[in-house]
Amino acid sequence: MRKFLLPALFLFFFIMESIFVELLPVQHFNSNRILVPHFLLIVTLFFTIYGNKTHGIIYGFAFGLLFDIVYTEVIGIYLFMIPLIAYITSKMMQILQSNIIVVTIVSIVGVALLELGVYEMNYLIKITSMDFTTYTTLRLLPTLILNLAFTIIVAYPLKKFFEKYAIDLKKE
Numbered sequence: 062m063r064k065f066l067l068p069a070l071f072l073f074f075f076i077m078e079s080i081f082v083e084l085l086p087v088q089h090f091n092s093n094r095i096l097v098p099h100f101l102l103i104v105t106l107f108f109t110i111y112g113n114k115t116h117g118i119i120y121g122f123a124f125g126l127l128f129d130i131v132y133t134e135v136i137g138i139y140l141f142m143i144p145l146i147a148y149i150t151s152k153m154m155q156i157l158q159s160n161i162i163v164v165t166i167v168s169i170v171g172v173a174l175l176e177l178g179v180y181e182m183n184y185l186i187k188i189t190s191m192d193f194t195t196y197t198t199l200r201l202l203p204t205l206i207l208n209l210a211f212t213i214i215v216a217y218p219l220k221k222f223f224e225k226y227a228i229d230l231k232k233e
Contacts, residue, residue: 067108067226071120074100075127095200096207099172101128102143103212104219106168109147110154111223113230121147134188142178146171161220165212172208176201 078098085096101124109117121144128139150171157163180196183189191199 070222071101071104071124074104075124079132093199094203097176097200097204098211099175099204099208100211102146102172102175103168103208103215105143105147106150106171107164107216107219108223108226109151110159110164110167111220112226114147114151117151118144118147135182135186138179138182139175142175146174149174161216164220165209165216168212169205169209173201173205176204 078100081098081100082096105117105121105124108120122140125140125143126136128143129136133139150167153167154164157167180189180193180201184191189196
């Protein structure tokens with residue numbers, strides 16, 4: 062059962078990102094801000110920190126590729142960035158304490174790295190012409206606030222779930 066529960070959890074958050082975008086259009090709030098949910102990245106980072114580092118990076122590769130295929134024009138941005146951020150996070154957590162507040166901050170830094178990496182790649186290949194200041198106010202800050210709210214809501218349940226997963230993995 063556990064073998065199917067973890068991929069199902071990742072798939073749930075993958076699908077939840079697109080459902081969230083459809084159900085909460087910002088245009089109804091008379092705003093031109095762009096909210097980008099990165100729920101899958103946050104779950105991947107929590108899994109990398111509390112579950113298993115190697116499996117977290119593998120899930121990052123798999124769902125990064127799936128994200129690129131389904132949502133983006135350029136294959137490889139998320140395929141490269143999500144596992145890289147998971148790896149950087151795992152190295153950071155060797156230095157930092159893994160309490161829930163630090164992990165929340167590190168997760169938001171990971172979201173910021175992903176957003177900045179995607180923006181820079183899109184800017185380099187001329188998919189976007191938005192300057193950095195406009196990007197920061199219209200997309201980066203609202204995205205960070207949205208993902209911080211999501212992280213605060215799901216941090217404790219994810220921590221408990223992945224800690225239990227790590228204990229079960231060690232028993233086998």
